[in-house]
Amino acid sequence: MNEKFFTLSPEKQARITNAALEVFARNDYKHASTDDIAAKAGISKGLLFYYFRNKQSLYLYLYDYALEQVRGQVLRQKLDGVTDFFELMHIGARAKLELLTRCxxxxxxxxxxxxxRGEAVSDAVQARLNGDLTGSFAQYFSNIDFSKFRPGVDPAQLLRMLTWMTEGYMNEKQRAGVPVRLEDILADYSGWEEMFRKIAYKEEYL
Known part of the structure; x- marks a missing residue:
């Protein structure tokens, strides 16, 4: 992308970003129209492609933007002194879900x-997702007491499984047209946490 995008006023950056998020949220990648994005942002299509080399560049910028919004929301929480894996997961889940339900x-x-899957941007997105899960584990779980886990249990895999379950849950709600309520998600999430805790932790930590 063209770095000149970041020289725009925050208001104009937000207008372009929000327009693109809306169009890509409502359509699959192939059918998301850059004409619609430009119109919603109040700029010409030529200017949109001046800031972003092509449609894929814009999409991947949005992915990175969404990730940074989530990370920022999590990092604003009070995490000092949290050494329990599942407690940290719950704090992070609430922070992320609060952001996503507001936006x-x-x-x-x-x-x-x-x-x-199977879209022009899919391989690049999946590569980023895999890297993000690995990077998030190293960053957010550095203070966790891993001695609580049973031998052979992989905490990084637990992170992936809880992430997949949450995303699948929210996808199902979206496809069914059911409103996503924060407290409902957290209630179900707490049940998954408890199930995994019993599987993953040594008896003395249950």
Whole structure:
């Protein structure tokens, strides 16, 4: 992408970003129209492609933007002194879900990106997703007491499984047209956490 995009005023950057999130959230990658994005942002299509080399460049910028929004939301939480894996997971889940329920297009875009398959952008998205899961584990779980886990249990795989379950849950709600309520998701998420805790932790930590 063209770095001149970041010299725009925050208001104009937000207008372009939000327009693109809306169009990509409502359509699969192939049918998301850059004409619609430009019109919603109040700029010409030529200017849109001046800032972003092509449609894929714009999409991957949105992916990185969504990830940074989520990371920022999580990092604003009080995580000092949290050494329990599942406690940290719950704090992070609440923070991310609060953001996503406040920003529905960010939620819908994130779900579409997570499930992107067979599209022009899919390979690049999946590569980013795999790297993000690995990077997130190293960053957020550095203070966790892993001695609580039973031998042979892989905490990184638990992170992936809980992520997949949450994304699948939200995708199912979206496809069914059911409103995504934060407290409902967290109630179900707590049940999954408890199930995995019993499987993963040594008896003395249950």
């Amino acid at each position: 529905p297009y960010l939620l819908e875009f994130s779900i579409r990106a997570f499930y992107s």
